[in-house]
Amino acid sequence: xxxxxxxxxxxxxxxxxxxxxxxxxxxxxxxxxxxxxxxxxxxxxxxxxxxxxxxxxxxxxxxxxxxxxxxxxxxxxxxxxxxxxxxxxxxxxxxxxxxxxxxxxxxxxxxxxxxxxxxxxxxxxxxxxxxxxxxxxxxxxxxxxxxxxxxxxxxxxxxxxxxxxxxxxxxxxxxxxxxxxxxxxxxxxxxxxxxxxxxxxxxxxxxxxxxxxxxxxxxxxxxxxxxxxxxxxxxxxxxxxxxxxxxxxxxxxxxxxxxxxxxxxxxxxxxxxxxxxxxxxxxxxxxxxxxxxxxxxxxxxxxxxxxxxxxxxxxxxxxxxxxxxxxxxxxxxxxxxxxxxxxxxxxxxxxxxxxxxxxxxxxxxxxxxxxxxxxxxxxxxxxxxx
Numbered sequence: 067x068x069x070x071x072x073x074x075x076x077x078x079x080x081x082x083x084x085x086x087x088x089x090x091x092x093x094x095x096x097x098x099x100x101x102x103x104x105x106x107x108x109x110x111x112x113x114x115x116x117x118x119x120x121x122x123x124x125x126x127x128x129x130x131x132x133x134x135x136x137x138x139x140x141x142x143x144x145x146x147x148x149x150x151x152x153x154x155x156x157x158x159x160x161x162x163x164x165x166x167x168x169x170x171x172x173x174x175x176x177x178x179x180x181x182x183x184x185x186x187x188x189x190x191x192x193x194x195x196x197x198x199x200x201x202x203x204x205x206x207x208x209x210x211x212x213x214x215x216x217x218x219x220x221x222x223x224x225x226x227x228x229x230x231x232x233x234x235x236x237x238x239x240x241x242x243x244x245x246x247x248x249x250x251x252x253x254x255x256x257x258x259x260x261x262x263x264x265x266x267x268x269x270x271x272x273x274x275x276x277x278x279x280x281x282x283x284x285x286x287x288x289x290x291x292x293x294x295x296x297x298x299x300x301x302x303x304x305x306x307x308x309x310x311x312x313x314x315x316x317x318x319x320x321x322x323x324x325x326x327x328x329x330x331x332x333x334x335x336x337x338x339x340x341x342x343x344x345x346x347x348x349x350x351x352x353x354x355x356x357x358x359x360x361x362x363x364x365x366x367x368x369x370x371x372x373x374x375x376x377x378x379x380x381x382x383x384x385x386x387x388x389x390x391x392x393x394x395x396x397x398x399x400x401x402x403x404x405x406x407x408x409x410x411x412x413x414x415x416x417x418x419x420x421x422x423x424x425x426x427x428x429x430x431x432x433x434x435x436x437x438x439x440x441x442x443x444x445x446x447x448x449x450x451x452x
Contacts, residue, residue: 099191128151133157140155209232223237
């Protein structure tokens with residue numbers, strides 16, 4: 067997708083406004099939303115749309131992640147009386163983020179458990195990115211029919227599908243609209259962010275190894291293939307572009323290694339096989355794609371989770387966190403991404419009225435199609451790449 071121009075920002079994102087008007091009769095007065103989300107402008111706009119739909123401010127609790135939390139917006143939300151966890155900014159460079167975040171989620175839920183489960187609430191909706199919050203809520207006790215989750219990431223959905231949860235989950239992560247329209251858009255802007263960071267380090271790649279040929283990895287490869295040779299490797303046998311025998315040879319020759327698998331793609335030993343001066347960059351959630359601790363621990367504690375780390379003559383961009391989440395928060399969260407926020411709002415609307423037994427609930431295709439059509443009308447110059 068190549069956005070050639072963008073309209074001026076509005077007070078409420080258009081697609082959110084459309085859904086709010088369409089579902090104006092929904093009753094959210096007795097709904098509680100517990101959310102693990104990026105703390106950025108589009109999340110803030112989503113929250114305000116939920117308030118307009120009748121969600122009470124006292125019935126919202128939010129936790130973010132250090133690499134995607136805008137500190138200024140965090141302060142603004144706290145000043146407005148929104149319950150935003152202080153763990154949203156927490157980061158220790160000498161511990162894996164998943165280990166840290168699991169502790170933060172546990173403490174976040176523990177502090178609010180009585181409030182969340184109080185009598186009189188009809189629905190408790192859990193918005194998640196990575197299945198940390200959904201899993202913690204599910205493990206808290208016996209099934210509660212008021213609970214329902216919404217998952218935004220593919221790796222989170224994969225974990226959910228192999229888990230036994232005590233409540234249903236709405237699948238935003240693998241929805242048609244998110245996979246086919248968001249992934250190319252993310253890849254487009256991620257490519258810009260990648261070269262901004264490489265330029266800052268005065269690095270010009272000549273050969274790239276990309277690990278993970280999902281929707282996002284494929285879109286990234288399309289953005290890079292005209293710039294330098296890109297070899298693609300995927301662990302799944304039926305999706306190999308690069309055969310296993312050639313993988314190590316390619317790793318040793320590549321000066322840019324990109325991880326798009328959502329899980330660990332290279333160990334520390336494998337990373338050191340890459341040529342000197344090589345750059346490792348992740349487009350997955352958390353810092354799990356590479357052995358980020360191996361790079362960070364020899365250094366004094368980092369002051370920011372956005373620092374490029376140099377160790378053993380090799381670079382780890384953004385401390386191992388997804389390279390498209392930089393400290394340029396306005397550039398990270400562009401108005402074109404409102405399609406994803408609209409899918410989230412649609413998920414919430416469905417969740418409030420859902421009392422079925424299906425464990426994985428899909429977003430209606432007809433509703434997705436309407437949102438995509440309206441989104442394309444707002445951004446007529448967005449081109450969907452083949």
